[in-house]
Amino acid sequence: MDRQALHDYTLTIIKEAGERIRKSFFETMYIETKSDANDLVTNIDKETEAFIVKKIHAYDESFRILGEEGMAEEEISSLEGVVWMVDPIDGTMNFVRQRRNFAISIAIYVDGVGQAGYIYDVVADELYFALKGQGAYMNGQRLSPLEALPLNEAIVGINAVWATPNPRVEHEGIIKLIHTLRGTRSLGSATLEIVAVATGRMDAYLSFRLSPWDIAAGIIIAQEVGAVSSTLDLNAVNLLNQDTFIVANPSIHKELVGDYITLK
Amino acid sequence: MDRQALHDYTLTIIKEAGERIRKSFFETMYIETKSDANDLVTNIDKETEAFIVKKIHAYDESFRILGEEGMAEEEISSLEGVVWMVDPIDGTMNFVRQRRNFAISIAIYVDGVGQAGYIYDVVADELYFALKGQGAYMNGQRLSPLEALPLNEAIVGINAVWATPNPRVEHEGIIKLIHTLRGTRSLGSATLEIVAVATGRMDAYLSFRLSPWDIAAGIIIAQEVGAVSSTLDLNAVNLLNQDTFIVANPSIHKELVGDYITLK
Numbered sequence: 001m002d003r004q005a006l007h008d009y010t011l012t013i014i015k016e017a018g019e020r021i022r023k024s025f026f027e028t029m030y031i032e033t034k035s036d037a038n039d040l041v042t043n044i045d046k047e048t049e050a051f052i053v054k055k056i057h058a059y060d061e062s063f064r065i066l067g068e069e070g071m072a073e074e075e076i077s078s079l080e081g082v083v084w085m086v087d088p089i090d091g092t093m094n095f096v097r098q099r100r101n102f103a104i105s106i107a108i109y110v111d112g113v114g115q116a117g118y119i120y121d122v123v124a125d126e127l128y129f130a131l132k133g134q135g136a137y138m139n140g141q142r143l144s145p146l147e148a149l150p151l152n153e154a155i156v157g158i159n160a161v162w163a164t165p166n167p168r169v170e171h172e173g174i175i176k177l178i179h180t181l182r183g184t185r186s187l188g189s190a191t192l193e194i195v196a197v198a199t200g201r202m203d204a205y206l207s208f209r210l211s212p213w214d215i216a217a218g219i220i221i222a223q224e225v226g227a228v229s230s231t232l233d234l235n236a237v238n239l240l241n242q243d244t245f246i247v248a249n250p251s252i253h254k255e256l257v258g259d260y261i262t263l264k
Numbered sequence: 265m266d267r268q269a270l271h272d273y274t275l276t277i278i279k280e281a282g283e284r285i286r287k288s289f290f291e292t293m294y295i296e297t298k299s300d301a302n303d304l305v306t307n308i309d310k311e312t313e314a315f316i317v318k319k320i321h322a323y324d325e326s327f328r329i330l331g332e333e334g335m336a337e338e339e340i341s342s343l344e345g346v347v348w349m350v351d352p353i354d355g356t357m358n359f360v361r362q363r364r365n366f367a368i369s370i371a372i373y374v375d376g377v378g379q380a381g382y383i384y385d386v387v388a389d390e391l392y393f394a395l396k397g398q399g400a401y402m403n404g405q406r407l408s409p410l411e412a413l414p415l416n417e418a419i420v421g422i423n424a425v426w427a428t429p430n431p432r433v434e435h436e437g438i439i440k441l442i443h444t445l446r447g448t449r450s451l452g453s454a455t456l457e458i459v460a461v462a463t464g465r466m467d468a469y470l471s472f473r474l475s476p477w478d479i480a481a482g483i484i485i486a487q488e489v490g491a492v493s494s495t496l497d498l499n500a501v502n503l504l505n506q507d508t509f510i511v512a513n514p515s516i517h518k519e520l521v522g523d524y525i526t527l528k
Contacts (some may be wrong), residue, residue: 015356037416038446093447094423097419098465124388152301155361160424160448164439174430184424185359200360 001082003115006059007131010106010118017088017104018122019049021256023199025099042090045069048088050194052106056084068213079112079239085216091189099123103191107216109239117220119191128195128221136198136224148251155183156256157193157205160184168244169232170207170262177260190245197247198225204248204256206232212239219247228253232261265346267379271395274370274382276300277319281312282386289363296436304356309333310467312352316370320348332477343376343503349458349480355453363387367455371480373503381484383455392459392485392518400462400488410464410490412515419447421457421469432472433496434510434526441524454509455465458482463488468512468520470496476503492517496525 021044024256030043056063060082061191065072067086080232084106087097091102100123106159107264108116119128130136136143156177178184185202187193193205198221219229219237229237234257244263250255285308285406290342291452294307313335320327323345327406329336331350342348348370353359353365364387372380383392394400400407420441442448449466457469457479462485483493496508498521508527512520 093419098460100465154451155357158424160422160427160442160450163424163427164442178424178428183452184450185452186424186448188419188447188449196362201364 007187009059014104014106014118014120017052018120021122032062048080052086072250079109083109085215090191105191105217114220114229117217119195119217130221130224136221143225147248151252151255152180152253153182154203156181157185157202172262173262190214191218194247197227198222206246208244209242211242212246215245222247278368278370278382278384281316282384285386290392302310308351347373350476351477354455358452362381366453369455369481378484381481383459383481394485394488400485407489410513415516415519416444417446418467418516420445421466437463437524437526454478455482458511461491462486470510472508473506474509475506479509488513
C-alpha cells in the first residue's frame with residue numbers, strides 16, 4: 001500500500017464529495033427518518049456515501065468499508081486488515097436545517113490502528129487531516145499541540161440532554177460538571193466537535209451514544225495534537241459498536257471522567 | 265437624519281471594525297475579567313468599541329451611545345431621541361479561545377423604536393442587517409420569512425446551565441422542553457444565535473440574563489423575517505437593563521414560553 005498515493009487519492013475523494021454536496025443545495029432533498037424522528041437521513045447522505053464507496057473500491061476492491069448508510073453492503077465484525085470508516089454527512093440535522101455545520105468523515109484503519117483521518121467541514125471549506133505520527137493539519141496548516149489548563153477554565157462540548165434525567169448517565173454528575181466548567185457548547189456534529197478539541201477551540205467533547213464512523217477519523221486527528229480519546233468508562237474507544245465517547249485535552253481527561261461521570 | 269447615508273456609513277464602520285479585529289489576531293491580547301471569572305474583556309473589545317464610538321460621534325456628536333464596555337462614557341436611562349447600542353465583540357470567550365464565533369453588533373433606535381440593526385460575524389465574513397420595514401439581509405441576500413413548524417420539530421439555542429438548578433428559572437420546565445424539542449444547540453454568542461433564528465437555522469433562542477447591547481440589533485433583524493422577541497414573562501424586551509430574553513419563530517413562541525418557562 002503506497003501510503004502517500006492513498007493519502008493524495010483520499011484528499012481528492014473527500015473534496016469531490018464536498019463539491020457534490022454543495023451542488024445538492026440547488027436540488028430537491030428527500031428526507032427520511034431512521035431509528036427515531038430525530039435520526040434523519042437524506043438522499044444526499046446515501047448518494048455521497050455511495051460515491052465515496054465507489055471511489056475507494058476503484059482504488060482497491062479488497063478494502064473493507066464501514067459506512068453509516070450501509071452503502072458498502074458489508075458486515076464489519078472485526079478490524080483485521082484495512083478497514084475504512086465513512087460518514088458521508090455527520091450532522092444531518094444541521095445539513096437539512098442549516099445548510100452548514102456538518103462534515104464528511106473518512107478514516108483508514110489497518111489491523112485496528114488508525115493510520116489516516118479526514119474531516120471536511122464542507123460549507124466552511126475547512127479540511128482537517130492527520131496521518132499517524134505525522135501531525136494534524138487544517139487546510140495545510142499544522143495544528144499546535146494542546147496546552148494544559150485547569151478544568152474550571154475548560155469549554156466542553158456536551159448536549160444539554162445529558163444534564164436531564166436519561167438512561168445512560170447519572171445527570172447529577174453532569175450538572176456538577178456544568179457548574180465547574182467555564183462554559184459548554186453544542187454544535188450538533190460530533191466530528192466538528194472533535195476537531196474543535198483538536199484545534200483547542202474546546203477542551204473536551206463527550207457523548208453517550210456515538211457510532212464508529214462518528215469518531216474514527218476525529219480520534220486520529222485529535223491524537224496528533226495530544227488529545228486523549230476513550231469511552232466514558234475509560235476503556236479504549238469502541239470502533240465496532242455504538243458506545244460512550246470522550247475526547248479531551250490530556251490535562252483534564254481523567255479528572256472530568258473520574259469525578260463527574262457515573263454511567264448507568 | 266438622512267437614513268440611507270447613515271446606513272451606508274454604519275456599514276463602513278462595522279466592516280472596518282471587523283478588519284481591525286482580524287488584524288488584532290496577530291497582536292498580543294490582554295485579557296481581564298469583569299463581574300466573574302467567566303465574564304471576560306480584552307483590550308480588543310475596548311479598542312473596537314472606542315473606534316466605533318469615535319466614528320459615530322464623527323457623524324453626529326449628539327448621538328447617544330450605550331456600549332458594553334462603556335467607552336462612550338454616558339449613562340443611558342431613557343431611550344428618547346437617537347440611541348445607538350454597541351457590542352464590539354459579542355462572544356468574547358469565543359473570541360479569546362476560538363478566534364471565531366463572535367460578532368460585532370450595532371443598533372440604532374429612535375425614541376425606543378429599532379430603526380436599523382447590524383451584526384457582523386467577523387471571521388465568517390457574514391454581515392447581517394435590517395432597516396425597519398425593509399427586510400433583513402445577509403451579505404446582500406434577502407432573508408426569507410420564517411415558516412411555521414411544531415415545537416417537537418424545533419431546534420432551540422439554549423445554554424445547558426438552564427437545565428440545571430439555577431436562581432432564575434425552574435429547571436424542571438427546561439428539562440421538559442429539552443425532551444420535547446428536536447434538538448438544542450449552544451454557540452456562545454447571543455447575537456449569532458439570534459441571527460441563527462432569523463435565518464431559520466434555529467427556531468428559537470432563549471437566555472435568562474442578557475444586556476441591551478446583546479439583543480438590540482438582533483431583534484430588529486429577526487423582526488423583519490417575522491420572528492417574535494420578548495422577555496420570558498412575555499413583556500416587551502428590556503433595552504435599558506439586563507433581563508430575560510427569547511426570540512422565536514412565531515409558531516412556537518407562546519407555547520414554548522407558556523408551557524415550559526417558570527421564572528423564579
